Amino acid sequence: MGGDIVPIFYLQAETAEASGIPCGETRKQFRVFMGSTAMKSGSPRVKREQALTNKLIAEGVLVDDVRPDLYRFAQDYEFTSASAAGGVIKDGNCSGREAWKSEQGETLKTFLAAYSGENVDIEALETAQTETKSSVSVHGNMTTNLILYGPPGTGKTYQTALEAVSLCIGEAQARELASQGRAELMNEYKQLVAAGQIEFVTFHQSFSYEEFVEGLRPSTESNQIGEDTASAGFSLEPHDGAFKRISERARLDKGDENGDGRLSRRSRIYKIHLPTGAEGQKRLQFMLDDNVIFTDVGGDIDWSDDAYDMDRDTPFNG
Structure with a gap:
């Protein structure tokens, strides 16, 4: 099975989320991808990997995350075992072969047993890493919050469109569109925006809760009892923000599967x-x-x- 692609494995520990792959000739090593996070304060018990955690902090592999309770992997790091990787991420002791699971829920232990005696396809491992390392994967039980960062001109806007289309029509179909060229993907993106399935919001310093969720806006229209606007001044009317609008569409639209006898917006x-x-x-x-x-x-x-x-x-x- 030398040509089989090794799946990516995931680990969640409270608010920490990590992804990685088994590697090395014996598959006993485990590589955690850049962007994964680790708990700063996990189990209160004595931790086997505390010294390793301190070493990674000193070497700049683990840095402070934007969330104060987490560290973030600033680069890929190859651990001697999946248990060592899990111990650092959980800030506690970890049975790595049981804790790390694939997108399909298969444990690392089951995977290694099935591939016992086989050589790992190193090229396949590198391919899987390249496709995932830019951020923690949004598949499986991982969070769908995704932060893309980089200087201007590095493709953040295009990648944002690709991620949005993937969430709407599925990753496989979105990747197929992307393989046909930028124009094909962006055309699908524009259609989904027009259909109200995607909202693009530019956050800036003055962007407020009222604009994103719900707020009051002044209105100078005549009120219901017929007062003149010149004498009545203005009134405040509720206005839905981008997040509430798209949430309401999702609530009312039951999708194509309408087997419960209820009305569908379609x-x-x-x-x-x-x-x-x-x-x-x-x-x-x-x-x-x-x-x-x-x-x-x-x-x-x-x-x-x-x-x-x-x-x-x-x-x-x-």
């Missing part, structure tokens, strides 16, 4: 009138709470037109 829209009476209000509340219907003002449509009588008068028979 399906034909059926209009119902608002019921009256105690029983009608009870049914309306049930439908709203259970996401069977959603409300819409209808834009500038004149619902008094006779053409809409059938829609308005068709009873709900759920």
Whole structure:
């Protein structure tokens, strides 16, 4: 099995997340990728790898992460064993062959048993490393937060588009588009933006919570009781930020699998009138709470037109 690609293995310990691969001729060594994080304060017990942790800090392999409770690997580092790597990452003792798991949930111990006696494909290992080392992988149980950093002109914007498209249509399909050229990928990216599946936000010093989640904005439109704007001044109206907008779309859109009998934003829209009476209000509340219907003002449509009588008068028979 010399040509088989060795999978990437992952380890989570509280807020620390790391990825790496078994390496060396005997596969007993373990290489942790740059960008992985390690706990500063883990188990209170005596730790076998404390001296090694101190050595890595002194050598600049482990540096302070932006999160105060973590170290970050500033470069790849090859440990003598997976247990030693896990001990540093957890800041405690670790059974590495059980703790490190592949994206499919296979333990390192199971993988090594299956490949016992085989030579590791070093070229495949390097390929896997190159594809992953720029950041901790977002697959499996790893966080989907991803930070791309570098000087201007190094491809951060393009990589951001690739990651966003991958989350929407799947990594394999996104990589296939990218292999066809930048134009193909960016065209898909623009279509997803137009469909409301991707929001691109530029954070800057004045960017606020209100712009990202929800806030109040001044409005000079006439209020409901007809006060003149000149005398009434302005009012504050709630305004959805980018994060809330896309979250609301995701909540309302159940995707292509609509087997639970509920309405989908992709399906034909059926209009119902608002019921009256105690029983009608009870049914309306049930439908709203259970996401069977959603409300819409209808834009500038004149619902008094006779053409809409059938829609308005068709009873709900759920």
